[in-house]
Amino acid sequence: MFLRIYSGILLLGLSVSHVFADNKISSNQFNPAISVILNGSYTQFTNDPDNYSISGFALAEETGPGEEGFSLGESELNISANVDDLFYGHITVALTPENSVEVEEAYFETLGLGDGLTIKGGRFFSGIGYLNQHHAHSWDFVDQPLAYKAMLGGQLSDDGLQVRWLAPTDTYLEFGIEGLRGDGFPAGNAANDGKGTMTVFTHIGGDINQSQSWSAGLSFISAEADARETGSPAETFTGDSEMLILDIIWKWAPEGNIKQENLKLQAEYFSRDEEGLYAGNNYDASQSGYYLQAVYQFKPKWRVGLRYDALSADDPGVAFAGTALDTLGHDPERWSAMIDWSRSEFSRLRLQYNIDDSNPDQDSQFYVQYTMSLGAHGAHRY
Amino acid sequence: MYKKIILLLGFILLPSLVQAQLRIFACEPEWAALSMELGGDKVSIYQATSAFQDPHHIEARPSLIAKMRRADLLVCTGVGLEEAWLPLIIRRASNGKVLEGQPGHFMAALQVSRLDIPINVDRKHGDVHPQGNPHVHLDPNRLLKIANDLSKRLVAIDADNKAYYLQRLESFSTKWRSQIANWEKLAKPLQGIDVVVYHKDWLYLFEWLKINVVATIEPKPGITPSAGYLTIMKQQLLQKPAAMVVFARYQNDKASRWLSEKMKYPLVELPYTVGGNKESSSLTKLFDSTIQLLLRALKEKDQKQ
Numbered sequence: 001m002f003l004r005i006y007s008g009i010l011l012l013g014l015s016v017s018h019v020f021a022d023n024k025i026s027s028n029q030f031n032p033a034i035s036v037i038l039n040g041s042y043t044q045f046t047n048d049p050d051n052y053s054i055s056g057f058a059l060a061e062e063t064g065p066g067e068e069g070f071s072l073g074e075s076e077l078n079i080s081a082n083v084d085d086l087f088y089g090h091i092t093v094a095l096t097p098e099n100s101v102e103v104e105e106a107y108f109e110t111l112g113l114g115d116g117l118t119i120k121g122g123r124f125f126s127g128i129g130y131l132n133q134h135h136a137h138s139w140d141f142v143d144q145p146l147a148y149k150a151m152l153g154g155q156l157s158d159d160g161l162q163v164r165w166l167a168p169t170d171t172y173l174e175f176g177i178e179g180l181r182g183d184g185f186p187a188g189n190a191a192n193d194g195k196g197t198m199t200v201f202t203h204i205g206g207d208i209n210q211s212q213s214w215s216a217g218l219s220f221i222s223a224e225a226d227a228r229e230t231g232s233p234a235e236t237f238t239g240d241s242e243m244l245i246l247d248i249i250w251k252w253a254p255e256g257n258i259k260q261e262n263l264k265l266q267a268e269y270f271s272r273d274e275e276g277l278y279a280g281n282n283y284d285a286s287q288s289g290y291y292l293q294a295v296y297q298f299k300p301k302w303r304v305g306l307r308y309d310a311l312s313a314d315d316p317g318v319a320f321a322g323t324a325l326d327t328l329g330h331d332p333e334r335w336s337a338m339i340d341w342s343r344s345e346f347s348r349l350r351l352q353y354n355i356d357d358s359n360p361d362q363d364s365q366f367y368v369q370y371t372m373s374l375g376a377h378g379a380h381r382y
Numbered sequence: 383m384y385k386k387i388i389l390l391l392g393f394i395l396l397p398s399l400v401q402a403q404l405r406i407f408a409c410e411p412e413w414a415a416l417s418m419e420l421g422g423d424k425v426s427i428y429q430a431t432s433a434f435q436d437p438h439h440i441e442a443r444p445s446l447i448a449k450m451r452r453a454d455l456l457v458c459t460g461v462g463l464e465e466a467w468l469p470l471i472i473r474r475a476s477n478g479k480v481l482e483g484q485p486g487h488f489m490a491a492l493q494v495s496r497l498d499i500p501i502n503v504d505r506k507h508g509d510v511h512p513q514g515n516p517h518v519h520l521d522p523n524r525l526l527k528i529a530n531d532l533s534k535r536l537v538a539i540d541a542d543n544k545a546y547y548l549q550r551l552e553s554f555s556t557k558w559r560s561q562i563a564n565w566e567k568l569a570k571p572l573q574g575i576d577v578v579v580y581h582k583d584w585l586y587l588f589e590w591l592k593i594n595v596v597a598t599i600e601p602k603p604g605i606t607p608s609a610g611y612l613t614i615m616k617q618q619l620l621q622k623p624a625a626m627v628v629f630a631r632y633q634n635d636k637a638s639r640w641l642s643e644k645m646k647y648p649l650v651e652l653p654y655t656v657g658g659n660k661e662s663s664s665l666t667k668l669f670d671s672t673i674q675l676l677l678r679a680l681k682e683k684d685q686k687q
Contacts, residue, residue, distance in 0.1 A: 082482075085481070085483070111473070111478065116476045117476060166447070166448070166476050169448060170445075172445060173448070207443070210432065213445060215443075255432070255434035256432065257632060258435075258436075258441055259436040259439040259632075259634075301606065379442050379465070379467050379470035380442070381470070
């Protein structure tokens with residue numbers, strides 16, 4: 001009997017939504033949105049990128065300045081679609097120039113669960129910070145800020161579950177919590193039986209007036225590493241890593257019309273405490289860092305950007321001399337300037353110049369980069 | 383002490399308990415205005431963009447997500463106009479009521495027949511819309527059809543106020559039909575004239591007013607013209623002259639201004655939507671102002687010759 005009632009209600013619901021839903025004309029409406037991102041660069045560095053280091057920091061893979069000369073970057077395949085009325089799915093596959101396949105993201109997310117709740121599961125970029133959830137092709141610079149490279153191995157992406165709640169307020173206010181496997185740097189090797197990382201974050205934002213909007217966030221990461229290896233020759237870390245990230249963004253466009261002219265200012269501050277065993281010695285130290293960035297579109301298609309990075313690591317002690325954690329009495333810092341031209345929102349050519357003092361041997365880095373997107377391209381995050 | 387707290391809580395919660403108003407998220411000013419006409423005091427409307435903003439390019443920012451979160455009905459254009467920002471906002475707002483396929487998801491352009499549906503869809507043609515040109519609101523006949531469908535949707539979502547919505551539709555329709563007749567009479571001199579436009583915003587307006595577009599300043603939709611392209615366009619217009627150059631309030635006027643100066647054509651900045659100029663404070667006044675500005679430019683051109 002309940003089955004009859006249930007199917008009756010279901011049929012009624014379906015018929016109501018059919019009568020009052022919009023007219024769809026396309027016959028391929030179930031096809032997922034597929035897009036491919038191509039990017040490559042020509043670079044010139046004064047120092048050998050193989051010798052790259054950031055003083056005082058153990059670096060994960062792929063955090064260097066890149067290849068010298070002509071090179072293909074990672075080609076990205078993105079596929080997304082609604083699975084049914086409750087779920088949405090997305091996958092980002094990176095095809096590396098060395099011909100390997102990396103699953104960057106592969107997750108499902110709930111749609112309209114109710115009460116502002118969303119659940120996401122699978123592999124995804126963690127919701128911490130501001131830049132962490134932005135894909136490489138939407139970055140304003142060729143590379144990540146030093147703080148992201150040094151403390152998050154580029155970007156924190158891991159397998160797990162995310163629950164977030166959007167408050168029913170006029171000011172955007174979101175809370176989120178994640179339970180992750182613990183493979184993504186600064187965690188390592190799925191410690192704690194594959195529950196090695198936990199994050200908590202909150203973001204708030206709104207409009208100041210018609211021309212200005214803002215967003216800010218506070219995030220906390222608690223990660224466990226189990227024999228995490230970095231560097232060559234490898235140095236191992238087993239212990240806890242706790243991070244706090246503060247992010248703030250401000251955007252301006254005359255009358256809110258971003259098409260003509262717009263300005264974005266952003267900053268993120270990182271603070272990390274690590275404790276455990278590093279390269280066989282007891283280790284307990286903190287690092288911090290931040291970046292400030294301004295990107296200005298002065299006329300349609302043209303933008304310029306300026307960024308400053310600064311990092312600082314505690315002197316870990318004489319036991320770590322010669323390891324990656326040896327600060328060499330040097331606080332890493334870097335200046336970056338870029339100009340880019342976009343024929344449309346699907347293509348971009350960029351010139352960038354870095355004065356990189358990540359380590360005591362200053363490096364000048366010059367980049368020419370192209371980014372092209374083919375196919376159905378989703379919207380970019382704020 | 384506890385009594386005071388309960389009283390205070392009640393005072394704070396009372397407005398949200400009493401407020402039975404339907405919350406509408408209107409993407410563009412024209413839909414906010416139409417929702418106001420049809421919904422009256424039974425609806426509370428949030429207008430996401432203004433007449434000064436290019437609706438193709440809007441930031442999917444926190445304030446829009448927060449407002450979408452509590453919306454009961456989403457009224458937008460669709461057909462790809464908002465594809466650069468709206469789908470992301472809908473996903474992040476965690477609101478099941480406004481998902482595609484739900485009664486709370488209303489796309490105006492899908493309610494009417496559309497022009498300019500491309501034979502093949504290729505990005506080399508610029509920013510084309512596979513389902514046709516989305517700028518449907520500037521044909522008052524299509525607007526009337528959309529009003530009918532929107533009113534039906536209001537009734538579907540908020541059946542308790544059915545009589546009220548039907549009455550408002552009735553009074554809007556009667557007024558609107560007589561206005562269409564007036565506008566057509568007033569705009570008769572515009573029939574058959576040739577104009578240059580900046581972007582293909584005016585397709586539906588010009589189909590109704592029987593105005594011809596001889597050239598579009600954007601070489602392809604969404605692509606700003608280069609100086610070289612404008613020079614070629616100037617040459618072509620010497621063979622096929624036009625009466626005026628038309629662009630929208632939200633568009634950059636540089637290219638349009640250059641061409642109008644070089645060709646000695648009147649330059650017409652049209653409001654495009656409600657709020658685009660001081661006079662266009664409602665849908666009716668939007669059409670009043672638009673026709674007036676076009677007629678004035680035609681007189682200016684005739685006087686020059």
